[in-house]
Amino acid sequence: MDMQRLASTLEASLDPTKNKYAETALLQEQKKPGFSLLLLRIVASDAYDSTARLASALYFKNFIRRTWTDENGNYKLPQNEVVSIKEELIGLMISVPANIQYQLGDAVGVIADSDFWRRWDTLVDDLVSRLTPDNARINNGVLQVAHSIFKRWRPLYRSDELFTEVNHVLEKFGDPFVQLLSSTDHLIEQNKNDRPTLSQYFSTMNLMIKLLYDLSVQDLPPIFEDNMQSLTSLLLKYLVYDNSLLHTDGDSEAGPLEYVKSEIFEVLVLYAQKYEDAFGPFVEQFIGSSWNLLTTTGLETKNDILVSKALQFLTSVTRMSQHARAFNSEGIMSQVIERVVLPNLSLRESDMEVFEDEPIEFIRRDLEGSDSDTRRRAATDFLQQLLAQFQKLVTDVVLRYINHYLSDYSNNPSANWKSKDTAVYLFSSIAAKGAVTTSQGVKSVNELVNVIDFFQANVAADLVADSGVESILKVDAIKYLYMFRSQITREQWRDAFPLVVKHLGSSEYVVYTYAAIALERVLSLADNSKQSVIIPADVKPLSAQLLQHLFQLIERDPEPAKLQENEFLMRCVMRVLVVIRDGVVPVTDSVLANFIKITQIIIPNPANPRFYYYHFEALGAFIRFAAPSQPEKLENGLYPVFLSILQNDVQEFIPYVFQLFAALLEANPSGSLTAYYTSLAQPILSPQFWSSKGNIPALVRLLSSLMSRGASQIAENQQLQPILAIFQNLIISKVNEIYGFELLESIMANFAPHIIEPYFVTVLQLLFTRLQSSKTEAFSSRFVRIYHFISSRIDSGLGADWFIKHANQVQEGIYVQLYLSIILPDTQKQARPLDRKIAVISLCKTLTDSIAFAEKYRKGWGYTCETLLKLLENAPMIALTDDTIVDQDVDDMSFGVGFTQLQTIKRPARDYSPEVTDVKSWVGRELQKCNASQGGKIKRFAEERLSQSPQVLQALSTYMSR
Numbered sequence: 030m031d032m033q034r035l036a037s038t039l040e041a042s043l044d045p046t047k048n049k050y051a052e053t054a055l056l057q058e059q060k061k062p063g064f065s066l067l068l069l070r071i072v073a074s075d076a077y078d079s080t081a082r083l084a085s086a087l088y089f090k091n092f093i094r095r096t097w098t099d100e101n102g103n104y105k106l107p108q109n110e111v112v113s114i115k116e117e118l119i120g121l122m123i124s125v126p127a128n129i130q131y132q133l134g135d136a137v138g139v140i141a142d143s144d145f146w147r148r149w150d151t152l153v154d155d156l157v158s159r160l161t162p163d164n165a166r167i168n169n170g171v172l173q174v175a176h177s178i179f180k181r182w183r184p185l186y187r188s189d190e191l192f193t194e195v196n197h198v199l200e201k202f203g204d205p206f207v208q209l210l211s212s213t214d215h216l217i218e219q220n221k222n223d224r225p226t227l228s229q230y231f232s233t234m235n236l237m238i239k240l241l242y243d244l245s246v247q248d249l250p251p252i253f254e255d256n257m258q259s260l261t262s263l264l265l266k267y268l269v270y271d272n273s274l275l276h277t278d279g280d281s282e283a284g285p286l287e288y289v290k291s292e293i294f295e296v297l298v299l300y301a302q303k304y305e306d307a308f309g310p311f312v313e314q315f316i317g318s319s320w321n322l323l324t325t326t327g328l329e330t331k332n333d334i335l336v337s338k339a340l341q342f343l344t345s346v347t348r349m350s351q352h353a354r355a356f357n358s359e360g361i362m363s364q365v366i367e368r369v370v371l372p373n374l375s376l377r378e379s380d381m382e383v384f385e386d387e388p389i390e391f392i393r394r395d396l397e398g399s400d401s402d403t404r405r406r407a408a409t410d411f412l413q414q415l416l417a418q419f420q421k422l423v424t425d426v427v428l429r430y431i432n433h434y435l436s437d438y439s440n441n442p443s444a445n446w447k448s449k450d451t452a453v454y455l456f457s458s459i460a461a462k463g464a465v466t467t468s469q470g471v472k473s474v475n476e477l478v479n480v481i482d483f484f485q486a487n488v489a490a491d492l493v494a495d496s497g498v499e500s501i502l503k504v505d506a507i508k509y510l511y512m513f514r515s516q517i518t519r520e521q522w523r524d525a526f527p528l529v530v531k532h533l534g535s536s537e538y539v540v541y542t543y544a545a546i547a548l549e550r551v552l553s554l555a556d557n558s559k560q561s562v563i564i565p566a567d568v569k570p571l572s573a574q575l576l577q578h579l580f581q582l583i584e585r586d587p588e589p590a591k592l593q594e595n596e597f598l599m600r601c602v603m604r605v606l607v608v609i610r611d612g613v614v615p616v617t618d619s620v621l622a623n624f625i626k627i628t629q630i631i632i633p634n635p636a637n638p639r640f641y642y643y644h645f646e647a648l649g650a651f652i653r654f655a656a657p658s659q660p661e662k663l664e665n666g667l668y669p670v671f672l673s674i675l676q677n678d679v680q681e682f683i684p685y686v687f688q689l690f691a692a693l694l695e696a697n698p699s700g701s702l703t704a705y706y707t708s709l710a711q712p713i714l715s716p717q718f719w720s721s722k723g724n725i726p727a728l729v730r731l732l733s734s735l736m737s738r739g740a741s742q743i744a745e746n747q748q749l750q751p752i753l754a755i756f757q758n759l760i761i762s763k764v765n766e767i768y769g770f771e772l773l774e775s776i777m778a779n780f781a782p783h784i785i786e787p788y789f790v791t792v793l794q795l796l797f798t799r800l801q802s803s804k805t806e807a808f809s810s811r812f813v814r815i816y817h818f819i820s821s822r823i824d825s826g827l828g829a830d831w832f833i834k835h836a837n838q839v840q841e842g843i844y845v846q847l848y849l850s851i852i853l854p855d856t857q858k859q860a861r862p863l864d865r866k867i868a869v870i871s872l873c874k875t876l877t878d879s880i881a882f883a884e885k886y887r888k889g890w891g892y893t894c895e896t897l898l899k900l901l902e903n904a905p906m907i908a909l910t911d912d913t914i915v916d917q918d919v920d921d922m923s924f925g926v927g928f929t930q931l932q933t934i935k936r937p938a939r940d941y942s943p944e945v946t947d948v949k950s951w952v953g954r955e956l957q958k959c960n961a962s963q964g965g966k967i968k969r970f971a972e973e974r975l976s977q978s979p980q981v982l983q984a985l986s987t988y989m990s991r
Contacts, residue, residue, distance in 0.1 A: 030058050035067060036077045039084040045634065049678070055088065065092060065106065066113055072129060073121050082125070086132035093136045098143045100764045115140070119155055123170025130170065134177035141178040146197050152178070153201040160205055163216060165229035168209065172236035175202070179243035187247060195247055203252040206244070210237050214263055224274040231275060231285040234267065238292035242299060249304045261311040264293050268318050280329035280379075287335045290322075294338035301345045312346055316355070319343055323369050330379045333404055340373065340407035347414045357419055362426045365415070371430065373408035374458070375451050376501070384501065388538035389594050395508075396546070409458045416459055416475070424477045427459050435487060446499040449487075453505045456483055457512055468916065469515040469554065480513045481521070492528045500537045507532060507540070511547035514554055514562075522551065522562050530571065533578055541582060545601040552604045553916065561608075568605065569612040575605055576616065580623040589634040592627065596639040603647035607914050607933065610654045617655045621666045624648055628670045635681040642929060645685040649692060649933035650914070656696035664693055668705045675712070680721065684928045687713075687727035692934040694734035702739030710735055710743065714751040723927035725759070729768045730936060733775035740779040752776065753788055760795055763805060770811040774818055778941070782826040789835045797839060800851065813855045814864050817871035821942070829871070829879045848889060853896050863938050865905035869948045872897040876967065877959035883970070891974040891981075897952070898984045904948050907940065953991035960989065 030038070035058065042051035058064060071077055071085040093114075096105045104111050118140075122133040145152060159171045179198065185191055213233050220226040241260075244250055253260055267289055277284035283291075297315055300308040319339045326332050346352040356362055383391045394403050416423040434452035438445045460480050462473040474480055491498045492506040510517065510525055517525065529551070532544035554562045568575075579602050586592060606613055606620075613620060627644060635641055648667075656663045671690060674682045694706065702710075713731060718724050732752060736743060743749060752772070759769030773792065776785065796815075799808055820829040836844040856872070859865045875882050875893050882890045914933055945951045960967040967989065975982040 030054075032067065032071065036071050036081040036085065039068075039071065039088055040078065040081040042088065043080065043084050059092060059096075062107060063110060065089060065096075065110060066117070068092065069114070069117055069121060072125060072133070079126075083129055083132070086125075086129045086136075090132045090136040090139070093139050097139060100762060102143060115144075115149060115152075119152070119159070119174055122174050123159065123167055130173050134173055137174055137177045138181060141181060145178060146194050150197075153198055157201060157205050160209060162212060165216075165226070165233050168213075169229070169232050169236060172233065172240060176236060176239050176243060179240060182243060183246050185247070191247065195244075199244065199250050199252065203244075203250060206237070206240065207252060207256060209233075210241075210263065211259075213237060214266075221272055222274070227272065227274055228285060231289060235285065235289045235292060238264075238267075238289060238296060242292070242296050245296070245299060245304075249300075249307055254307050257307055257311070261308070261314075264296065265314055265318060268293050268315070268322070277331060279331070281331055283331040283334060287331060291335045291338045294319075294335075294342045297342045298338075298345045301342065301349070305349065312352060316343070316346060316352065320369070323373075328372065328377050328379075334402045336373060336404050337402040337407035340369075340404075340411045343369075344407070344411045344414045347411070347418060350418070353415075353418045356415060357422065359422065359426060362415070362419070362422055366412075366426055366430060370408050370412050371451070371455075373404035374412075374454055376447050381501075384539060388542070391539055392542055392546075392597070405454070409454075412458050413461070416462075420475065421477065424459055424475060427455055428478075431455050446502055450501055450505055453488060453502075453509065456487075457509065461512065465512065470512050470550070472515055474513070474516060480516050484509060484513075492525075492532075500535075500540055503532065503535070503537075503540050504543050507543045507547050511543070511550055514547075514551050519556065519562050523567070526551065526563060526567070530575065533575075533582070542595060542597050545579065545582075546597050549597070549601040549604040552608050563608075565608050565610065565612065569609050572605060572609045572612055573616045573619075576602060576613075576620060576623075579605070580620075580627075583627065584623070584630075587630055589630055590636040592630055593635075593637040593640040596637060596643050599640055599643040599647060603643050603650055603933070606647055606650035606654065611658070613651060613655050614658055617659060617662065620651055620655075621663065624651065625666060625670050629673075632670075632674060632677060632679055632682070635679060638681070641682065641685075645682075645689065646931055646933050648689060649931045652689060652692045652696060653934055656693055660693065660697035660700065663696075664703065664705060667693065672709075680723075683718070683721070684723045684727045685931060687724060687731045688931050688934060691727070691731040691734040691936075694731075694738050695936070698737065700738060702735065702742050706735060706739065707742060707746075710739075710746070710748060714748060714755065719755060719758070722764070725765055725768050726928045726930075729759075729772050729775075732772060736775050736779040744780065744784050749776070749780065749784065749788070753792070756792070757795055760799065763803070763808075766799075766805075766808050767811060770815055773815055777815070777819055777822070777827065782831065786835075790838050793836055793839050797843065797847075800847075809851060809855050810858060813852055813859065814867065816852055817856070817864075817868045818941070820871035821867055821874055823874050823878050829875045830881050833881050845886070845889070848886075849892070853892055856896055857899060861938070862905040862907050863940055865900060865903075866907060866940070866942070866945065866948060869897065869900055869905065869952065870942055870945065872900070873952050873955050876970075877955055883966070887974055890970055891978070894971070894975060894985060895978065895981050898981060898988075901949055901952065901988075907946065949988070950991065953988040956985075956989045957991075 038051050038054050038058075041047040042055060044051075068085045068089040072082050072089065074082070077085075099105055106114075118133065118137060122130055122137065125133065141149070141152075156171050156175055159167060161167050182191065182195065213230055217227065217230045217234065220230060241253075245253060270289075271286070275284055275286045301312060319342055323336060323339050323343075326336055347356070356365060380391070383394070395405070412423070412427070431452045434448040434455070438449035438452065442449075456478070460475050460478050460483070461471040462475055463471075465471055488506045488509050491502045492510075507529060510529065514522075529544050529547050533541050533548070535541045535544065552561075552563055552568065556562055579598055583592060583595065583598050583602075624644075624647070628648075631641060631644070652663060652667075667689070671686045674686050690706075690709070712718070713728060718728060732755075736752075743752070753776070756769050756772045756776070759765040759772060762769075796812060800812065816832065819827045819832050822828065833844045836847065856868050859868055872893050876890065876897065882893065915935075916932065956967050971982055971985050975985065
């Protein structure tokens with residue numbers, strides 16, 4: 030493919046109508062040597078359209094992410110290509126437009142994760158050499174590259190290796206950085222009347238403040254500590270700096286001033302929290318300037334981030350008692366509440382515009398736990414920190430304002446409804462203590478107020494009324510219940526629950542969505558004794574109407590992106606299905622039809638990862654509870670739509686679909702493989718699906734389920750060999766070895782020994798090679814488990830002797846080495862109860878049934894006995910099966926083309942010997958039975974082979990006499 034055609038294909042990859050074809054073509058093209066350098070040449074050339082250059086930068090970033098190194102850190106690209114990329118990338122990034130810079134910056138970050146600094150030790154020197162005294166365009170490019178690399182330090186935990194890297198950077202970059210900071214300050218002063226030049230230098234200052242944070246995030250650099258006076262003077266200067274040339278025209282778009290000041294506040298928060306000794310003497314001046322900024326900055330939305338950052342700074346210094354003391358008087362506290370807190374808590378016209386025009390955005394900003402830098406959130410955090418320091422003072426002052434606003438509302442409810450909104454929000458802010466948890470809401474409350482009394486006196490009426498109440502006040506009432514749900518008793522919830530359900534029928538988007546949010550959370554709420562607050566019996570009678578109404582709300586606008594907009598509704602569907610469990614069976618037809626319809630709509634455009642995550646979780650719950658009683662109906666209904674996802678290569682959905690296919694198979698374990706699944710087996714063995722890391726866990730589960738239902742058909746179709754080839758590819762990878770062992774265990778569990786036997790020596794060769802060449806603790810642990818699994822399955826034709834025979838075919842005598850150096854020592858390290866249980870059964874059966882240990886490995890019999898008895902000292906206690914579905918917090922998840930476990934169909938660890946409940950008693954019975962049936966063999970062996978270990982002999986005798 031020539032450069033022009035490549036550029037056109039890259040441009041097509043951004044077009045939803047052409048991207049499938051383009052992606053396929055690019056996947057073929059990227060296999061050719063030098064592909065990455067062609068991408069950089071397109072990025073660098075003005076001859077190509079800006080869209081093509083951006084597409085090339087995007088593809089380069091993702092290509093580097095996929096192909097830079099393997100799991101062991103080895104380059105996957107040719108060495109000459111690696112060298113050329115490093116040589117060209119920095120200079121190119123400095124020269125391209127900002128939107129392309131960001132993409133290349135991400136690529137630099139990926140390379141730096143792997144190579145910086147030991148395999149790219151010239152990078153900092155290169156960056157420093159490119160800095161200029163006064164060329165803002167070049168400097169901004171250099172600083173953008175530096176930020177792309179150094180920002181990686183922000184979330185990292187301290188380590189010697191990290192500090193070595195940081196010190197390497199500071200040694201070379203520290204002095205030039207401080208000098209450039211000073212010179213940029215002078216250049217801003219010199220060009221204060223030249224808008225274009227001033228804007229460029231302000232961009233430089235913005236990047237330098239970001240870098241100041243990056244360089245300080247792990248520890249305070251000595252060069253900054255030595256220059257703390259001048260550094261804080263500069264930060265203070267730009268915190269109060271103003272120049273009309275940098276003002277933006279509208280009220281909504283932030284400009285250079287707001288960006289720089291916001292970044293400064295981030296640095297101030299960091300320094301106040303981590304470097305009190307060095308920064309403490311300078312804090313007071315920043316408190317004063319923050320107060321002035323907050324009391325003089327307007328309510329325009331362009332100032333929102335700046336105001337929230339300023340409030341975050343005041344919150345951080347209020348945590349320090351020596352600074353908090355300044356607020357400890359009624360007069361000062363009243364000023365703080367009136368001039369700082371209330372203006373930023375009260376609803377603005379711009380907030381109401383978002384409520385009406387972008388309701389889903391309003392909800393996401395308003396919800397507790399949102400990461401949005403909203404004024405309300407920041408003002409609430411500040412108020413709650415003041416409350417933590419001065420609980421009675423703050424409570425008394427704020428209650429006066431609450432009463433004032435409630436009185437104002439009661440004088441004219443239709444005109445003054447915003448006053449009530451402010452009152453409710455203020456009360457919620459001082460009533461809640463500590464963090465608001467995802468699972469339980471507010472767990473601890475301010476004992477100086479009563480949340481139930483306030484609700485009944487001021488909030489409940491808005492929830493009960495059918496008309497005449499502003500929508501925002503209904504939202505406030507629902508949110509109040511949602512927030513304080515743990516403070517409300519089971520009896521009180523029985524009264525409130527129907528009122529929340531009623532508001533699902535509201536015509537207002539925010540009202541019915543908040544009702545769904547509150548409903549979902551209270552349905553998952555348990556009291557202190559772990560009992561559900563709302564029991565399934567309360568929900569089942571409503572469930573048919575509830576589910577149908579929720580589906581109608583979701584499907585109100587069938588445009589794919591719009592339908593996926595509201596993940597909260599789909600999460601509520603999931604929760605209802607989880608609660609009612611098999612109560613869904615009577616409405617299977619309608620629920621199935623809705624799931625099929627929604628899936629078909631979103632296939633062409635997976636737009637909202639949170640929505641489709643909850644969609645597939647809900648589908649998982651549906652399969653889990655409806656499929657066991659009517660498996661054919663669900664298989665016939667879902668198979669075509671799932672197959673469509675695979676055929677259309679919807680990569681975002683494929684890992685979910687494989688899990689759901691597996692759940693359908695597992696719902697009917699006694700059934701044979703239908704034609705659907707027989708036809709599915711061959712495609713999922715193809716390399717196409719296994720090349721994506723995100724598919725592997727789900728594919729292994731699906732293959733395991735297929736083998737469980739149809740091992741004989743798989744063997745007849747000669748598909749075991751391809752499965753073993755997949756096992757080989759997985760087991761040689763440290764990243765995927767765990768899935769290799771899972772697959773091997775399924776093979777051993779489902780195929781007869783005579784079918785596995787022709788391949789098993791090769792399997793052992795692969796395992797022994799890994800043990801010898803690149804053994805890890807995890808690999809060794811899984812190897813020991815698979816050994817014990819095989820050893821314990823004598824009844825299936827396997828057992829220790831079967832393993833020994835094949836191991837010694839790999840290399841005569843290797844079994845003894847493995848047994849003494851790996852299997853026995855690492856058996857004691859098995860941590861999971863089921864792994865320890867398998868080991869107990871394996872070792873016991875070795876003592877009772879192994880001919881090799883009876884006749885050949887006499888010392889080994891004694892060692893086995895010792896290991897078994899030691900395991901039994903801390904006998905595994907197998908918990909009863911718990912079918913609780915554990916919530917997964919989507920805020921902690923990273924979505925994308927990868928694997929996300931569906932919790933509603935998460936497969937529990939399998940117990941292959943459920944009849945063995947008390948392992949100590951079972952071992953005693955097995956030993957006694959063997960001893961009796963084989964002429965006192967166990968007692969005789971024990972006396973012969975444990976004669977030098979009287980304590981072990983005594984312990985064994987104790988078990989045998991039980």
